[in-house]
Amino acid sequence: GAGVSQSPRYKVAKRGQDVALRCDPISGHVSLFWYQQALGQGPEFLTYFQNEAQLDKSGLPSDRFFAERPEGSVSTLKIQRTQQEDSAVYLCASFVGTNTGELFFGEGSRLTVL
Amino acid sequence: SQQGEEDPQALSIQEGENATMNCSYKTSINNLQWYRQNSGRGLVHLILIRSNEREKHSGRLRVTLDTSKKSSSLLITASRAADTASYFCATLSGGGADGLTFGKGTHLIIQP
Numbered sequence: 588g589a590g591v592s593q594s595p596r597y598k599v600a601k602r603g604q605d606v607a608l609r610c611d612p613i614s615g616h617v618s619l620f621w622y623q624q625a626l627g628q629g630p631e632f633l634t635y636f637q638n639e640a641q642l643d644k645s646g647l648p649s650d651r652f653f654a655e656r657p658e659g660s661v662s663t664l665k666i667q668r669t670q671q672e673d674s675a676v677y678l679c680a681s682f683v684g685t686n687t688g689e690l691f692f693g694e695g696s697r698l699t700v701l
Numbered sequence: 702s703q704q705g706e707e708d709p710q711a712l713s714i715q716e717g718e719n720a721t722m723n724c725s726y727k728t729s730i731n732n733l734q735w736y737r738q739n740s741g742r743g744l745v746h747l748i749l750i751r752s753n754e755r756e757k758h759s760g761r762l763r764v765t766l767d768t769s770k771k772s773s774s775l776l777i778t779a780s781r782a783a784d785t786a787s788y789f790c791a792t793l794s795g796g797g798a799d800g801l802t803f804g805k806g807t808h809l810i811i812q813p
Binding site: 690693 | 736743744745746802804805
């Protein structure tokens with residue numbers, strides 16, 4: 588596609604529900620990142636994929652967070668048993684190579700947990 | 702954790718004036734990048750400066766990097782209302798794609 592596409596743009600979940608956020612990166616981009624952005628803050632790194640391999644998941648805040656990219660293109664960020672503190676914008680970004688230069692971001696998925 | 706710290710946190714200027722934002726970081730870097738984020742949107746890459754560069758220009762943007770002081774500045778000349786956004790600096794440390802570390806951002810408001 589022309590850019591990084593994320594869905595849904597907005598998600599409201601009741602506390603305890605599971606949610607899945609999808610990222611469709613730019614075709615051919617090897618690297619894919621997930622970031623979490625709280626209101627009024629900068630993005631915070633969650634996890635990084637190089638093709639289908641998850642090379643770094645050090646930023647995932649708890650074991651309720653799980654990300655996958657099984658075929659090296661589309662990625663899904665899953666949050667189990669959502670909590671109110673999970674409310675944030677989840678940003679996906681991709682990069683063509685493996686040594687980070689310019690990242691291309693999607694519009695984000697805004698998650699609100701009630 | 703966020704490595705970069707932008708200063709000021711918020712800046713309001715008149716259209717046509719120049720806007721300067723600063724960023725300080727803590728560890729050694731490979732490159733430093735500036736991004737813009739309009740309200741409710743994703744981040745857009747503006748400019749990248751490598752650790753061995755001191756200054757870079759792109760259109761109305763001028764970025765400086767002082768690795769001895771671990772700081773960078775972003776200058777937007779002849780500001781326009783459309784420049785109203787949040788601006789983030791992001792640093793890449795380490796030898797590979799570890800992910801950029803973003804600061805908290807400067808919220809810039811251009812008054813027409």
